[in-house]
Amino acid sequence: WHRQIAMRAEILGCDASNALSSVCMDRAYLDDNYRNCRDIERAFGNSAERMKNIFCKKRGQYAKFTLLNANKACCACGGGETRYVINSTKPKPPPEQAPVKFIPGGTGYLDPDLCHVVDHTGGIVCSRSARLETVTVKSAGIWHEMNPIHVHSDFGWAKIMFAPCYSQYEFTVFQNARHMLMPPFTPKRLWDWDSMSAHITMRKGDQYVLQIETIHNPDGYTVSMPGVQKRAFCDDAPVKYGSGFADNKTLLDELRRETDQHSAAKFGLDLALDLYKVAHIPLLDTAWQKKSAANWGYIAANESFVPHEWYPGMFSFLVADKG
Numbered sequence: 213w214h215r216q217i218a219m220r221a222e223i224l225g226c227d228a229s230n231a232l233s234s235v236c237m238d239r240a241y242l243d244d245n246y247r248n249c250r251d252i253e254r255a256f257g258n259s260a261e262r263m264k265n266i267f268c269k270k271r272g273q274y275a276k277f278t279l280l281n282a283n284k285a286c287c288a289c290g291g292g293e294t295r296y297v298i299n300s301t302k303p304k305p306p307p308e309q310a311p312v313k314f315i316p317g318g319t320g321y322l323d324p325d326l327c328h329v330v331d332h333t334g335g336i337v338c339s340r341s342a343r344l345e346t347v348t349v350k351s352a353g354i355w356h357e358m359n360p361i362h363v364h365s366d367f368g369w370a371k372i373m374f375a376p377c378y379s380q381y382e383f384t385v386f387q388n389a390r391h392m393l394m395p396p397f398t399p400k401r402l403w404d405w406d407s408m409s410a411h412i413t414m415r416k417g418d419q420y421v422l423q424i425e426t427i428h429n430p431d432g433y434t435v436s437m438p439g440v441q442k443r444a445f446c447d448d449a450p451v452k453y454g455s456g457f458a459d460n461k462t463l464l465d466e467l468r469r470e471t472d473q474h475s476a477a478k479f480g481l482d483l484a485l486d487l488y489k490v491a492h493i494p495l496l497d498t499a500w501q502k503k504s505a506a507n508w509g510y511i512a513a514n515e516s517f518v519p520h521e522w523y524p525g526m527f528s529f530l531v532a533d534k535g
Contacts, residue, residue, distance in 0.1 A: 236292040241285035242277040249286035260288035318370025321363055323386060342386045345412055345420070347531075349381035353407035355395040364392040366489065385412070385420040390492035390528065392423035402427055412531060419499040419532040421492035426525040429513050433527060435506040439535040442506045451494050451509035453487075463490045487511060488526035495530040505535040 238249035247255070256262040268282055268289035275281035284291040319327070319336050327338035338344055349372075355361065356379075360371040363383050372383035372393075385391050395405065405424050432445040442450050457463070467476065467483045467490065476486040491511055498504045506529060513525030 232296045234294050234296050236287035237295050238287055238292050239280055239285040240278050241275070241280055241282055243271065243282065244276055246277070249282065249288065249292075252282075252286070253288050263288040264290070319384070320368040320370040321365040321391070322384070323365075323367055323389065326386065338386070343415070343418055344384050344386055345414070345418060347383055347385055347410050347412045347422075349383075349408060349410045351407070351409040352381060352395075353405055354403050355405060358396055358401070360396060362394040364394060365389055369394075385422075385531070388419060388496055390421045390423050390489075392425065392488075392526075394425065404428055404430065414531075414533045416533055419496060419530065421495050421528055421530055423488065423491065424527045425488075426513055426527060428515060429525055430510075430527075433508055433510070433529075435508050435529045437505045437531070437535045440503050440506050442508060446510040446512070449509045450507045451498060453491065453494070453509050453511050457494065458484055458487060463487070463493070466490060485523055488528075491526055491528045495528055499530060499532045499534070502534060504530060505532045506530065507532075 241249050243252060252267055253260060253263050256266065263286075268286070272283035272286075272289045273281055278285065280291070282291070283289045286292060322336065322338065323342065326342040327336055329335070330337055352358075352361065357374075357376075359374055361374070361381060362369050363372050366389065370383075372381050374381050383391070393405075395401075395403075404426050408424075430446060432443070433449075434441065434443040436442075444450060464483050467486045470477045470486065470489070472478065476483050488511055491509065495507055495509060498507050508527065508529035510528075511526040514521060514523050516522045
């Protein structure tokens with residue numbers, strides 16, 4: 213964090229073919245005479261051993277001007293920070309038929325009011341209030357390694373990143389928003405998502421909603437997070453979408469103002485077809501409750517065999533810190 217701006221950088225690679233070596237880097241430290249670690253070592257004849265035996269043993273545990281003392285900041289005293297470097301200056305080139313290292317993700321689904329592009333770098337900078345976190349999908353069930361998988365939000369869509377060497381997906385979530393995961397459906401692959409295993413780091417107050425579209429209506433779902441598990445039939449979900457949800461004037465008015473060219477409002481269709489776009493709101497309304505993590509709800513699909521009458525179902529679940 214810098215002031216109120218958050219910048220996030222990710223590096224995800226595969227096993228290196230070159231040998232790595234470690235090197236110790238001194239951290240910020242000043243002694244009583246305003247000398248840093250390197251200045252003190254020079255005072256002992258550039259001998260880390262002499263500095264350790266004389267200065268570190270006697271004064272290493274004290275700190276006056278800096279947060280860290282010498283024993284934690286200076287490599288000669290056993291502190292410092294370990295960095296890794298590649299020994300070879302001529303890395304082996306990859307073979308001509310080298311596999312793709314990863315499928316790059318995108319950021320087109322982030323809130324444009326909270327995130328913007330830095331023109332001269334092409335990077336994305338988001339406000340701290342976006343509370344960005346990364347979801348790492350270790351297993352995507354029946355859709356694992358069938359790419360690309362997309363993530364949709366109220367603001368757009370993008371591919372989620374996939375790294376074959378780790379066989380895992382990664383994408384970013386932002387506060388109080390819905391994130392719908394869309395697998396690569398084809399006429400021959402109309403499968404409902406059967407399971408998913410993922411990891412996310414949570415902070416106090418974090419709350420996100422993930423959504424999965426269904427073709428058929430399942431019997432029920434089990435959602436597990438550390439310290440809590442919610443298992444129920446769809447008709448008895450922890451958060452129920454009853455008639456009051458489908459008739460909620462506030463939600464319907466919001467859908468009526470929808471500007472998406474593919475929205476029900478634009479096509480003059482029943483607004484209830486777009487209720488999945490507000491299905492996260494009842495879940496977020498429960499986020500303050502104890503054990504609210506893993507709350508889920510399901511909007512049933514219309515399993516009609518008449519093509520123009522069919523529409524998908526929507527499974528939505530809350531990812532929150534109250535487990």
